[in-house]
Amino acid sequence: MNKEKTKRVLDYFEELYPDAHCELNHRNVFELLVAVMLSAQTTDKKVNQITPGLFEKYPKVSDLANASLEELQDQIKVIGLYRNKAKNLKAMAQELVENYQGEVPCTRKELESLPGVGRKTTNVVLSVGFNVPAFAVDTHVERISKRLGFAKKDDTVQDVERKVCRSIERSRWNKAHHQFIFFGRYFCKAQNPNCKECHLYDMCKEKRK
Template identity: 55%
Template sequence: MKPKPKRVPTKEILSTLGFMYPDAHCELDYRNPFELLVATILSAQSTDRQVNIVTKSLFEKHPTPFDIANLTADELAEEIRMLGLFRNKSKNILQTCQILVEKYQGEVPNDRAKLEELPGVGRKTANVVLSNAFGVPALAVDTHVQRVANRLALADSENVLETERQLMRRVPRAEWTDTHHRIIWHGRRVCSARNPKCSSCQLLEFCWYGKNSTK
């Protein structure tokens, strides 16, 4: 496969993504920052659909960090057991809720450093919460964003943090959150890890990966 181009039609790619996915949004169900935080922690190695099924029941029974903090790790694990890594997620969420109660009066902090101090919360989760719950522009790099950004040559890195940095340089700050959602939607609907639909993709003319793989 040919090396990635030095000049990438970023504006055209972003414009086409906007045309393809004008309504792209976070597909996790949530009503407040706390629910989004928990749902995002639960989403690791699980689909949004699975997470939404679990959180619907979980938040009906235990709607606040005060409620979840009163559970045992085993009780919480039972509530989320249909998800991957449910025991580890249970411990992280329980500890996070205890910190929210003891340190933040049950509120989710609107601060990256404070979010990343919470168990189970890394940079990607913090970015998701900041951008969707608090309206802070951010580019969370999950597996879809990592794959699609590199295929489109918007990034050239196997490291997610470096991919985020490269995207932040290419994409206008005001478009970070929308671009994040649009790339995820594209990764889920067209640019899958296996057998991507390159021949029918509206981004093919701009796509370094697609133009090379369809020859």
């Protein structure tokens, strides 16, 4: 993506969503990590509905590490993929207790080595939790990046991350990430995107109606 188009996109996003931010409720980095792990294939809204009860039942990392798998599953059942998520949450908490004094590590390598924590979750924890420049590519970011031409249609998420990061200056990654999300979630939706109001329609690769 060239500089002029990138600037157009970022200026538009800044106009639409000057206050774009993480919408997963959390009070500390550990709660953020748990919330992001829960957010796979579901909406932030659903995650925010279950995290208060979850953190009330398991206030400390050690509580989650020692949780009964069945009870943990019940606690998170209403969001999808609950068996994997419960297993990963418990194993992740156990590793924090065993190897990190119960603290969430702040390096990419350590984060990504945790059970159930992949590239995307790592990027969110780094950027939102530790304010380290990182650009997480989720379903929204991937779709927006491809529609606007930052990446090609059959690029992998790794390709998308690399290309967007190359187009946008590092100091803007964290903010831009959330603006991509907001634009994808509330405007350029997967179904029924608001094309007729969109100022970027001329540069869109999909050009729906």
